Amino acid sequence: MDQLALIVGLLLATVVAVGLGDRLRLPYPVLMLLLAAALTFIPGFPDLEIEPGLILPIFLPPLLFATAQRSSWAVFRVRWRTLIMLAVALVVISTAVVAGAAWLMVPGIGVPAAIALGAMVAPPDPVAVDSVAGRVHMPRRLISVLQSEGLFNDAAAIVIFQAAVAAAVGGTKVGPDVVLQFLLGAALAVLVGVAMGWLIALVTRLVTSMVARSAVTLVVPFAAYILAEEVHASGVIAVVVTALEMQRHARPQDAAERVTRNAFWDVVELLVTGLAFGLVGLEIRRVIRDEGSGIFGMIGVSALVCVLVFAVRFLWMGVLALGARKRKNLLQPTSLKEVLILTWCGMRGLATLALALALPLTLADGTPFPGRDYLLVIACAVLLATLVLPGLTLPWLMRVLKASEDGTAERDAVRLLAARAQAAAVAALKQHDLMTDLPPEKVTLVKERMQRLRAELTDGSLRNEPLAEKRRRGRELAIAVQTIALDAARQEVVAARNEPDMDPEVADRVLRQLDLRTMVMPE
Structure with missing residues (x-):
């Protein structure tokens, strides 16, 4: 004992x-x-x-x-x-x-x-x-x-x-x-x-x-x-x-x-x-x-x-x-x-x-x-x-x-990878014809979501829209857009993690934000 x-x-x-x-x-x-x-x-x-x-x-x-x-x-x-x-x-x-x-x-x-x-x-x-x-x-x-x-x-x-x-x-x-x-x-x-x-x-x-x-x-x-x-x-x-x-x-x-x-x-x-x-x-x-x-x-x-x-x-x-x-x-x-x-x-x-x-x-x-x-x-x-x-x-x-870093280099690497993830998400939406079949106001909504996704990956925050706003913008569209976009973004980051010039911890940081964003998606 x-x-x-x-x-x-x-x-x-x-x-x-x-x-x-x-x-x-x-x-x-x-x-x-x-x-x-x-x-x-x-x-x-x-x-x-x-x-x-x-x-x-x-x-x-x-x-x-x-x-x-x-x-x-x-x-x-x-x-x-x-x-x-x-x-x-x-x-x-x-x-x-x-x-x-x-x-x-x-x-x-x-x-x-x-x-x-x-x-x-x-x-x-x-x-x-x-x-x-x-x-x-x-x-x-x-x-x-x-x-x-x-x-x-x-x-x-x-x-x-x-x-x-x-x-x-x-x-x-x-x-x-x-x-x-x-x-x-x-x-x-x-x-x-x-x-x-x-x-x-x-x-x-x-x-x-x-x-x-x-x-x-x-x-x-x-x-x-x-x-x-x-x-x-x-x-x-x-x-x-x-x-x-x-x-x-x-x-x-x-x-x-x-x-x-x-x-x-x-x-x-x-x-x-x-x-x-x-x-x-x-x-x-x-x-x-x-x-x-x-x-x-x-x-x-x-x-x-x-x-x-x-x-x-x-x-x-x-x-x-x-x-x-x-x-x-x-x-x-x-x-x-x-x-x-x-x-x-x-x-x-x-x-x-x-x-x-x-x-x-x-x-x-x-x-x-x-x-x-x-x-x-x-x-x-x-x-x-x-x-x-x-x-x-x-x-x-x-x-x-005077050898300590202020984190600028790592933040820059995160921004570059976040931009790649955003580009992959937009490309996936275009491939699924979601961008071409939507009315102009919905296309604007999708672009806003992609910009918000990039911001979330860069600063590590999870910004959730008010429930009333989500309902107004359309529940089904939001789910479809986020599912396709996040799947494509995760695929891009996982592939980037295995590249020789990619810092695995930077990739893991971005991937974690994508995973958390996926878990807070509406069902």
Whole structure:
């Protein structure tokens, strides 16, 4: 009962942290971490016992799925170079640098254990980045870079970590077969994700209950992750591919389902994120408590590893910025200002904690895992340094660098897409002969409705005409006009979402307004 009460308490604390974060203009995951860590100082405060091997399967699938739903295949076709350089190359380089430092400075640690530490602290957390970047009005292009990195870097880190731990336990070396293992696991994961996407498309066609179709999206991330792990593939990549495939199969006519599902996933993402970072706070405090005074002897090495993590990321982002200037690649940092921002946003989170807790206690011969306590302390130090410090100071950094956007670019993109939706709606009405067969006063009415539709999509408001006005203008005509126009507009936006130069979040914003407008239509 204590465990259940603690989980419920963390969920309630998440709601409080969200409200407090809105007032203080701070990211609620960071506040949740600090709050949970502070609670453990209360005498008799219970520990939350979760099997380390279950942390990733419980928390990672829904959080990755929620983030991946905001992207599209077309975007990844454009960002493939950024994806490789950040989600794979940077993880490998960070792992190598941290492993080398740990091998030199941590007494009694072997190369495999050092590599395991490097893999633990290498991948930034996309959930933490999303929660922080949106509050400081970071340019959409930089958010896109961070999202691309965060969706796949866990996969590379997990493969390296598993190979290193297996080598440490078995007394072998980490060989080049890790690369082959990663490639095969990624390929199998893509197949699993495509299959799950096809299955959900089939369920959408066969199941008539809108609630059931929305509920199945909660099951799918876990199913994709578990199935991929069972066939020794990457569960992370399988979940991301599943989300992308579901978006690719999205039907324009499912307006009510999209509104319901989006609201449902907003709640799920908020609570799971709060619970996950609450768990991080509890575990950090537990590590500090278990190590006692011995932790002071580990501070020097932990601080140096934290510095190395920031330094490697800064240098690598600088290299990408130099390459972007030559190639004019807008999906990479292009200035020192952007390099600083992207470096400061390399926040570690759930994956770092889960991998740290997944370290085995003993080797195959029964001896203790080399330097396990030391590795846990270093991992927690990196987590705190990269999450709490940037999370609390990023708004200040954005003000100093004058890097925040006022939203003009995004509003312009919404206006352009709204204009396309309006043009598609008018074209559909002409195709149905509604414009040519109507009397002049009705044609004027239709044009007014189309102008109003464009305004609604642009500013996000839903203006409903008075009931008497609707009756006067003709109920049947209004329904026919709006049905045809909104269907055509949604079709245009759904198609635009899969274009390489279209920001998926801009398309989702316009599509949401169309869906809401459809739901308030008279019946």
